[in-house]
Amino acid sequence: MGGGPAGSTTATLLAQKGLRVLLLEKSRFPRFHIGESLMPETYWPLKRLGVLDKMKASAFPRKHSVQFVSTSGKESHPFYFSETNPHESSVTWQVLRSQFDEMLLNNAREHGVDVREEMNVEEVLFEGSQAVGVVARPRGGKTENHYAKVIVDATGLNAFLSKKLKIRNPDPRLKKVAIFAHFEGGRRDPGIDEGATLVLHTPDGEGWFWYIPLPENRVSAGIVGPPEKLFARPGQAEATLNESIEQCAGVRHRLESAKRVSEIYTTSDFSFQSTRCAGDGWVLVGDAYSFLDPIYSSGVFLALKSGELAADTIGEAFEKGDFSAGQLSRFGSTLSTGMKAIRRLIYAFYTREFHFGRFVRKFPQHRKRMIDILVGNVFTDNMSDLFESLEQMCPLPEMLPPEDKKISAVEVRRNQAS
Numbered sequence: 151m152g153g154g155p156a157g158s159t160t161a162t163l164l165a166q167k168g169l170r171v172l173l174l175e176k177s178r179f180p181r182f183h184i185g186e187s188l189m190p191e192t193y194w195p196l197k198r199l200g201v202l203d204k205m206k207a208s209a210f211p212r213k214h215s216v217q218f219v220s221t222s223g224k225e226s227h228p229f230y231f232s233e234t235n236p237h238e239s240s241v242t243w244q245v246l247r248s249q250f251d252e253m254l255l256n257n258a259r260e261h262g263v264d265v266r267e268e269m270n271v272e273e274v275l276f277e278g279s280q281a282v283g284v285v286a287r288p289r290g291g292k293t294e295n296h297y298a299k300v301i302v303d304a305t306g307l308n309a310f311l312s313k314k315l316k317i318r319n320p321d322p323r324l325k326k327v328a329i330f331a332h333f334e335g336g337r338r339d340p341g342i343d344e345g346a347t348l349v350l351h352t353p354d355g356e357g358w359f360w361y362i363p364l365p366e367n368r369v370s371a372g373i374v375g376p377p378e379k380l381f382a383r384p385g386q387a388e389a390t391l392n393e394s395i396e397q398c399a400g401v402r403h404r405l406e407s408a409k410r411v412s413e414i415y416t417t418s419d420f421s422f423q424s425t426r427c428a429g430d431g432w433v434l435v436g437d438a439y440s441f442l443d444p445i446y447s448s449g450v451f452l453a454l455k456s457g458e459l460a461a462d463t464i465g466e467a468f469e470k471g472d473f474s475a476g477q478l479s480r481f482g483s484t485l486s487t488g489m490k491a492i493r494r495l496i497y498a499f500y501t502r503e504f505h506f507g508r509f510v511r512k513f514p515q516h517r518k519r520m521i522d523i524l525v526g527n528v529f530t531d532n533m534s535d536l537f538e539s540l541e542q543m544c545p546l547p548e549m550l551p552p553e554d555k556k557i558s559a560v561e562v563r564r565n566q567a568s
């Protein structure tokens with residue numbers, strides 16, 4: 151269910167294993183999507199998917215670094231990803247998601263996945279606690295039932311199944327919304343910094359801007375902040391975005407001779423986490439499992455990574471003939487460990503005390519591990535040393551509660567019905 155980066159990755163890797171895969175996507179590609187800046191570790195799943203050559207041949211700007219600008223306008227040194235890893239994987243891309251997602255979906259087709267667009271999944275069918283199929287409706291047509299051993303929910307922020315099963319918890323500390331648009335003619339830094347992502351705090355410290363160079367002289371710029379602030383005036387998103395740009399010198403001077411070339415988009419950007427990544431016969435990947443605040447551009451990487459981990463676990467399930475929650479959730483602890491590191495650094499970002507430049511000046515021994523998180527290298531060893539030092543600088547809240555117990559057939563029935 152869903153043909154974004156998480157769905158097409160899971161599907162392609164399962165097809166590579168020789169399994170029969172049906173992918174149902176609600177919209178017709180290419181379609182607009184936000185989430186344009188990649189993390190360097192995306193390289194490895196892209197390699198497994200067999201699309202690295204297409205990425206290298208693309209016009210997507212190369213991203214060598216990320217740079218943070220404080221509330222007072224003070225710029226950190228760029229964090230160059232090659233500093234910790236001189237391999238070509240340390241250079242990544244800023245992508246137009248319409249093109250990137252379509253490339254991944256077509257790649258799934260080329261690997262033998264039966265991709266059907268304009269097919270909206272309306273229901274997941276259960277026998278007891280076991281998911282056995284879906285009901286889908288083609289645009290303008292009659293519903294169809296499709297049956298499968300494993301149902302993968304990759305429906306993004308729609309989070310179809312976790313909402314139905316009521317296992318999706320918003321993170322009360324990260325209730326944010328976003329307003330954004332594309333511009334033409336925004337200023338870019340020269341040389342190696344031309345494709346860098348900029349993250350700029352708003353002067354009041356309550357929100358931040360992203361500034362992401364895209365192909366053809368475009369930039370994506372948007373603001374993330376609390377809903378009470380950004381959505382205070384219903385229907386006034388454009389005025390709020392314009393005023394916020396005016397107030398943030400770093401964005402204002404970069405966009406002063408630029409022209410807006412897209413509509414203004416808004417989204418509620420609440421972080422959330424599902425209490426489980428799988429049940430009997432079903433698996434959650436990408437945003438459908440968990441959505442993290444986009445401050446570190448981790449979403450697409452986590453979509454690909456969770457798709458990869460899920461595909462390997464599902465492949466193993468077919469080898470064993472075991473489609474239980476126990477087998478299908480085997481990738482969950484690896485995924486949560488990596489996501490936990492990113493989530494904690496997000497919590498730090500939203501405290502008044504934390505600032506990247508200040509942190510690495512005070513704890514230079516952690517600069518490398520800090521870059522590791524920004525790169526996405528979070529699935530290896532634990533980072534307790536770094537977080538102990540971080541807690542000396544800013545308060546870090548407790549994490550969301552751990553995985554829930556298995557969902558029973560009775561709960562599946564009750565939650566789906568209500």
Ligand SMILES: Cc1cc2nc3c(=O)[nH]c(=O)nc-3n(C[C@H](O)[C@H](O)[C@H](O)COP(=O)(O)OP(=O)(O)OC[C@H]3O[C@@H](n4cnc5c(N)ncnc54)[C@H](O)[C@@H]3O)c2cc1C
Pocket residue numbers: 151152153154155156157174175176177183184185186187188189269270271272304305306307308310328372417418419435436437438444446447448449450451453
């Ligand atoms: C404001 C903002 C800024 C962001 N910036 C970044 C960034 O810079 N870098 C980054 O990496 N990430 C960023 N992200 C996150 C990124 O957009 C997501 O993490 C990423 O798109 C997740 O991929 P996905 O495949 O899980 O979901 P999606 O890409 O959303 O794909 C889900 C697909 O499922 C389909 N679908 C939904 N419901 C159904 C249904 N019932 N039946 C069939 N199909 C269905 C949808 O049409 C869609 O194509 C940002 C997010 C936001 C909100």
